[in-house]
Amino acid sequence: MATDQDAVDLSPVIERLSEGVIGVDAGLRVTRINGAGAELLGIDRERAVGSDLAVLAGEELATACRRAAADGDELTVDVRPGGQRLRATVHPGTDGLSVVLAAADQDPPTDESVFERLHGIASDPELSRDERIERMLAVGRERLDAAVGLLTRIEGDTHEVVTAAGPTAPKPGTERPLAETYCRRTIEDPEPFTIASAAAAGWDGDPAYDRSGAEQYLGAPVTVDGSSYGTVCFLDPDPRERPATEREVVLLEVLTGWIRHLLEEQAYERELRQQRAVTEGILDSLPDPLYVLDADGRLTRWNERLAALTRRDGDELAGRSITEVVAADDRAAVEATVGAALERTPGDEADPEVVEARLAGEDGNPYELVHAPVCDDDGTVVGAVGVGRDVSEQRRHNERLSGMLEATRSLMQARSREQVAEIAVAAAREVLGFEINVFRLYDSDAGTLEPAAATDRARAELGERPVYEVSEGLPGGVFASGEPRVVGGDETPGPIRSGLYYPVGVHGTISVCSTEPGAFDRTDRQVLALLATSAAAACTRAKRESELRDAREHTGRVLSRVNGLIQNTIEVLVEATTRAEIENGVATQLAASEPYAFACVLRPNVTDDRLAPTAQAGDADLPIDELAIDADGEDPVARAHRDGTAQVLDLAESSTPPWTEAATGMETLVAIPLGYKQADYGVLVVFASDAGDLDGRERAVLEALGRAAGNAINAVERGRVLDATEIIELEFAVTDPELLLNRLSANAAGQIEAVEIDSRADGRLRTYLRVTGRDCRDVVDRARGLDGVASAETIVGTDGGCLAELVLTDSLVGALAEYGALPRGAVAENGTTRITVELAYEAEARELFELVERRHPGTELLGYHERERPVETRQDFTAALVDRLTDRQETALRTAYHGGFFNWPRDVDGNELAAAMDIARPTFHQHLRAAQRKAFQELFETRTE
Numbered sequence: 020m021a022t023d024q025d026a027v028d029l030s031p032v033i034e035r036l037s038e039g040v041i042g043v044d045a046g047l048r049v050t051r052i053n054g055a056g057a058e059l060l061g062i063d064r065e066r067a068v069g070s071d072l073a074v075l076a077g078e079e080l081a082t083a084c085r086r087a088a089a090d091g092d093e094l095t096v097d098v099r100p101g102g103q104r105l106r107a108t109v110h111p112g113t114d115g116l117s118v119v120l121a122a123a124d125q126d127p128p129t130d131e132s133v134f135e136r137l138h139g140i141a142s143d144p145e146l147s148r149d150e151r152i153e154r155m156l157a158v159g160r161e162r163l164d165a166a167v168g169l170l171t172r173i174e175g176d177t178h179e180v181v182t183a184a185g186p187t188a189p190k191p192g193t194e195r196p197l198a199e200t201y202c203r204r205t206i207e208d209p210e211p212f213t214i215a216s217a218a219a220a221g222w223d224g225d226p227a228y229d230r231s232g233a234e235q236y237l238g239a240p241v242t243v244d245g246s247s248y249g250t251v252c253f254l255d256p257d258p259r260e261r262p263a264t265e266r267e268v269v270l271l272e273v274l275t276g277w278i279r280h281l282l283e284e285q286a287y288e289r290e291l292r293q294q295r296a297v298t299e300g301i302l303d304s305l306p307d308p309l310y311v312l313d314a315d316g317r318l319t320r321w322n323e324r325l326a327a328l329t330r331r332d333g334d335e336l337a338g339r340s341i342t343e344v345v346a347a348d349d350r351a352a353v354e355a356t357v358g359a360a361l362e363r364t365p366g367d368e369a370d371p372e373v374v375e376a377r378l379a380g381e382d383g384n385p386y387e388l389v390h391a392p393v394c395d396d397d398g399t400v401v402g403a404v405g406v407g408r409d410v411s412e413q414r415r416h417n418e419r420l421s422g423m424l425e426a427t428r429s430l431m432q433a434r435s436r437e438q439v440a441e442i443a444v445a446a447a448r449e450v451l452g453f454e455i456n457v458f459r460l461y462d463s464d465a466g467t468l469e470p471a472a473a474t475d476r477a478r479a480e481l482g483e484r485p486v487y488e489v490s491e492g493l494p495g496g497v498f499a500s501g502e503p504r505v506v507g508g509d510e511t512p513g514p515i516r517s518g519l520y521y522p523v524g525v526h527g528t529i530s531v532c533s534t535e536p537g538a539f540d541r542t543d544r545q546v547l548a549l550l551a552t553s554a555a556a557a558c559t560r561a562k563r564e565s566e567l568r569d570a571r572e573h574t575g576r577v578l579s580r581v582n583g584l585i586q587n588t589i590e591v592l593v594e595a596t597t598r599a600e601i602e603n604g605v606a607t608q609l610a611a612s613e614p615y616a617f618a619c620v621l622r623p624n625v626t627d628d629r630l631a632p633t634a635q636a637g638d639a640d641l642p643i644d645e646l647a648i649d650a651d652g653e654d655p656v657a658r659a660h661r662d663g664t665a666q667v668l669d670l671a672e673s674s675t676p677p678w679t680e681a682a683t684g685m686e687t688l689v690a691i692p693l694g695y696k697q698a699d700y701g702v703l704v705v706f707a708s709d710a711g712d713l714d715g716r717e718r719a720v721l722e723a724l725g726r727a728a729g730n731a732i733n734a735v736e737r738g739r740v741l742d743a744t745e746i747i748e749l750e751f752a753v754t755d756p757e758l759l760l761n762r763l764s765a766n767a768a769g770q771i772e773a774v775e776i777d778s779r780a781d782g783r784l785r786t787y788l789r790v791t792g793r794d795c796r797d798v799v800d801r802a803r804g805l806d807g808v809a810s811a812e813t814i815v816g817t818d819g820g821c822l823a824e825l826v827l828t829d830s831l832v833g834a835l836a837e838y839g840a841l842p843r844g845a846v847a848e849n850g851t852t853r854i855t856v857e858l859a860y861e862a863e864a865r866e867l868f869e870l871v872e873r874r875h876p877g878t879e880l881l882g883y884h885e886r887e888r889p890v891e892t893r894q895d896f897t898a899a900l901v902d903r904l905t906d907r908q909e910t911a912l913r914t915a916y917h918g919g920f921f922n923w924p925r926d927v928d929g930n931e932l933a934a935a936m937d938i939a940r941p942t943f944h945q946h947l948r949a950a951q952r953k954a955f956q957e958l959f960e961t962r963t964e
Contacts, residue, residue: 036269039120040102045088047072047081052114060100071428084118087111110135133162134273141277148281149182156184156251159274163237163267165253170241170278171202171247178202180250199226202250205238211271213237216258219637234258237267239275243282251275296685307766308378308386308407313392316357317338319402328378341405345388349376353388360390360403363692377411419546422450426550436460436526439561440472443523443554447531448474450550451543452678455515455532457484458554459494461525468527470940471717481513493520494528502549507536519547523553526562581720584612588724592731598700601735602634605728609705610637613874614717616685616708620693621648621656622701623866630660630702641685641706646677656702659690663699665722666690681952689718691725697734697870698838718783736839736859747858748843750882751868752851755875759808759830760847763801765917769820770794770889773845774917776832784827787917814935815918815927822917824935831874840867853881903953911943912950 033040039056043049050071057064060076072080077100081386087094087109095108103122111137138408140146140154168184178200180193197203201222203210204521214220214236222228238252251274263271263538296481308325310318318336325335340359342350356372363369371391378386386407391401413422426446433439440458447456454476459468470484477484487495497504497520509515511532519539529551533539591604602620609618617637621630628646635641648656655666655678670678671686691703703725755761764771769792777785790798795816802811807829814822825834832842835856843855852872858864864883872878901909914935919926933943 021655037121037265039074039118041118041120042115043078043084043118044073044115047084049075056120059103059105059122064785066447070323072707080118083107084116088116098788123853123961133158133270137274137277141281148285152182152278152281155274155277156182156253159253159271160184161252162254163263163268164255164259165235165237166255166963167233168251168253170249170251171200173197173202173206173247179249195230196226196513199230201227201231201233201236201254202238203227205250205252206240206247209240211237211239211268211275213263213268215260215262232256237263237271239271241275241279241282243279243286248279248282277385283286307409310341310360310405312341312357312390312403312405314361314400314402316342316354316361318344325407344379346377346379347850349374351374356388356390357403357405360392362402363392363400376407378407380723384409385414386410416542419450419542422446423546423549423553426450427553427557430553431560433557433561435561435565436558437471439554439557442557443529443550444472444474444477446550447529447547451531451546453531453533453538455480455534457481457530457532458523458527459484459487459498459529460527460558461489468498471527477532480515490612493518494530497522498528503544503551505539505544511767519544521547521551523551523558526555526558529531529554580612584608585719585724589727591627592727593708595731596735598732598735599633601728601731602701603636605703605724606634606636609703609721609724614707614709615705617706619643619704620701621646621704623650623660630656633701637706648677655688656690656704659692661704663692663694665692665718665725667718689721691721693725693729693732695726696837697834697874698729698736700729700731700732729832733837733839743889745859745885748855748865748882748884748886749840749858749864749868749880750853750855751871752853752879752881753831753871753875754851754877754879756850758852758875759802759805759827760845760852761850762805763798764847764852765786767793767797769848771798771847773832773842774822775913776836776842777913778833778836784830786825786827786830787814787831787913788823788825789820789917790823791820793820798824812935815931822914822919825916831871834870834874835867838867838870899956902952903957904950905946906935907946908950908953911946912954915947 033053037055038055039059040051041049041056042051049067049072052064052067054064057067058177060067067075071081074082077098079096079098080100083094083096083098084128088111089668091241092112093108093110095106098105105120105122108119110119115368136158137155140151141159143151146154156170159165160168160591166185167188168345169180169188170182172179172181172526176197178195180191180196183189183191201212201214201217214222214234217223217225217228217234217236233254233256235255235258238250241248251271253271255691262413275619285955306324308328310321314318316336317340321336326332329336331344336344342354345353352374353376356374359372362935371389375385376388378383388405388407388411390399390403390405391406395401415552422667423446426442426449428871429442429446433442437460440460444458448454453475453864457470457477458472460471466489468487468489470486470647473484485492489495490499493504493506493510501522503519503521505517505519511518513532515532516536517538518530518532520528520530522528529547531539531543531547588605588608589931591608592601595601595604602622606618606620609615615637619632619637619641623630624634627647628650632643632646635643648654650657650660655668658664659666666689668678668688669686670688685706685708688704688706691705693700693703703721705721733803753761756765760771760773769790771793772789773786774789775787779785788798795813799811799813800823802808802823802825807827809826809828811823811825814824816822831854832845835842835854840858843857844865845852845854847853856867858867868878868880889961904912911932914932915921918932918935920929920932929940929943929947933940934944938946
């Protein structure tokens with residue numbers, strides 16, 4: 020807000036005057052000059068400022084100024100600067116003098132003293148604002164020769180007198196319609212409006228003329244903060260002899276400007292008072308103490324909260340040091356933070372320091388006091404502002420949270436839901452401070468909420484708590500809805516007057532009660548909700564860990580039993596030398612192991628396509644000797660045999676014959692296929708008296724044992740043909756175009772013969788093919804593009820044929836070997852392959868033939884022969900030799916033999932064979948000679964022995 024001295028800027032007014040106005044300082048140097056003054060003196064205005072008055076306007080005027088300054092009175096003299104007679108009026112002022120110049124033949128110049136008078140009135144601290152306005156109106160009456168001076172307020176169509184001057188003036192508060200006043204014309208234009216003679220100007224008969232009786236009128240609009248307020252006007256019943264002069268209009272404008280300034284100042288102060296009242300109301304309504312300190316750290320302002328907390332009124336607080344209103348033990352720390360705030364330098368953006376202290380006279384609650392500097396417009400620290408925050412509730416809240424954290428740790432260590440319940444009711448007592456607490460756990464089997472833990476006070480006040488059904492009572496309702504409830508009055512049992520009931524997830528409820536009505540606040544509800552959530556998580560964890568412990572214990576028992584079963588069964592499989600021993604041993608071991616009650620093995624009979632029992636064991640002694648299961652039926656044993664997957668039959672729920680009649684007293688059976696790759700050896704059937712005993716884990720164990728038994732049977736069957744002295748030789752022709760040799764020989768001349776078949780360590784088969792009468796490259800290229808062929812290479816090629824090596828991932832020969840047959844040869848011509856195999860005498864030749872026919876429909880049996888082998892078979896010799904050779908030695912020997920290296924002349928040389936093995940020629944010959952030496956040793960040294 021502007022100061023009083025600068026409230027009204029007179030420069031625009033002075034500039035409009037026809038008289039010259041010159042301002043000079045105490046040294047008589049020109050400080051300002053208006054345009055009229057420069058014109059009267061005939062000088063350049065800009066060059067005049069700063070010049071000596073005597074040089075500029077003559078010594079005569081300078082002398083008059085010295086006299087007026089010395090006497091302090093206004094002085095009017097005639098001067099002749101440059102020969103022109105001018106009338107000069109000198110007005111002494113506080114900061115220099117003002118000189119008004121006019122031509123001597125003009126009217127007396129506008130008396131600048133009127134401006135000084137108005138300034139003096141506006142600046143007089145002894146006068147009220149209304150008195151200042153009234154005196155300004157009086158000056159206007161005097162200078163404008165008017166009977167009445169008014170300040171009016173115009174709102175809508177109402178004209179109200181605010182301040183009046185003159186004996187005939189209406190009283191303040193007088194209202195009349197705006198239409199009955201001259202002011203209605205004044206507010207339409209921002210410029211002053213004057214009437215010298217109303218009658219002459221045509222106002223005769225106008226309501227304004229008739230009501231006021233004024234002939235002359237001078238008025239100017241008043242605005243306050245940019246909004247229309249009303250008018251300043253002067254009226255007189257007598258007409259003026261002439262219209263208002265420019266000097267009079269200027270005076271009206273200046274006077275209106277001062278009044279506008281006073282009104283704006285009044286509005287500003289009123290707004291400040293309102294803002295101060297609002298601010299003080301806000302500060303007094305704050306729950307925290309707030310105060311302002313001067314530069315010495317003494318109280319200058321404070322809110323009611325500080326006075327209430329310190330139990331001191333305003334007189335007792337005013338001027339006191341802030342350290343006097345805090346507890347003695349905390350004064351040094353508070354003084355240090357206040358000093359730090361007062362010593363802050365401008366631009367220091369560091370966070371204010373916080374100190375904890377207790378206020379003197381208060382109940383001892385701790386407060387966090389924060390002090391920040393208060394700066395003036397220059398940034399100088401002139402005081403400090405302080406605010407205190409009660410941290411007692413925060414401390415209690417932190418203590419509760421600490422208690423909840425500790426309770427949560429304890430809850431998460433609980434090993435059972437019952438232990439969780441005990442910890443939760445104790446935590447509710449210790450953290451919330453309420454003694455009547457009950458925790459109920461949900462029994463999913465019974466569908467009830469049962470009391471699991473309660474405080475001693477709860478038992479004393481309420482006795483033994485009942486068991487609730489879901490949705491029954493307050494606990495049941497809360498558990499069913501999953502929403503907490505706060506109850507009181509008639510809803511509470513016995514002496515209880517208020518209670519909190521919270522669900523604990525899917526595990527139960529917790530209730531905290533009090534004999535006092537309305538005992539729980541929002542914080543209590545929040546803490547109990549947190550406790551209930553933690554308890555629910557702890558219950559879930561405890562239940563899961565309990566289940567895990569049970570599962571681990573069960574798994575341990577199962578593993579111990581299964582390990583024993585597997586160990587015993589594997590021992591049987593390793594020691595068995597016949598298929599019957601394997602079948603009987605597996606059935607015996609299973610029947611002797613819990614939870615199995617009976618086990619049997621059913622072997623397929625290809626003669627009648629039925630499955631019949633060949634081994635059985637168990638205390639149940641089930642009558643299954645005469646059973647015969649149709650291999651193509653829907654019996655679970657038949658499906659297991661046919662599909663190669665385990666089958667489960669619930670005997671209690673099924674009426675499937677013949678098992679429901681034969682397996683009396685049993686609840687379930689599992690049928691496990693016995694097989695190895697494509698070889699099928701029957702079905703293992705296991706019975707249990709309790710359906711729950713044969714769960715997924717048990718079935719997985721049985722399936723693993725079934726695979727192990729099938730593998731063992733396959734090994735026995737394969738060994739039989741090698742050891743047998745009586746064998747069966749089968750020869751059959753395969754015309755299926757999908758057979759590998761048929762695909763290689765189809766639509767081409769020549770013959771392809773499998774001369775050697777060898778099993779590799781990775782389970783694949785390596786076969787050597789002798790191709791005659793055909794381009795070997797065509798055979799190898801065709802083989803490389805076929806399924807089941809991992810690689811195909813030419814070992815050696817001649818004009819008449821070649822030797823090729825194929826590595827196979829799947830083949831009929833491999834399937835025959837897995838079944839226990841010994842391939843003796845395979846020759847393919849024109850898409851038909853003739854295969855010769857040997858079987859042990861006891862083997863099922865028909866079953867083998869059906870295996871081939873299933874893979875390759877249209878297979879024709881060409882020959883069936885039974886014959887005897889010598890005691891030492893060719894296979895025995897070959898096996899002994901192969902055991903002595905390394906892989907590289909065996910490959911070098913086979914490649915050389917089948918490649919024609921030993922023919923004369925040689926069909927292939929060492930370079931070609933070395934290249935085929937991807938080794939150097941010397942290395943090849945090293946392997947070949949080592950293999951030859953071992954072969955001769957086996958041949959000659961063994962014979963000698």
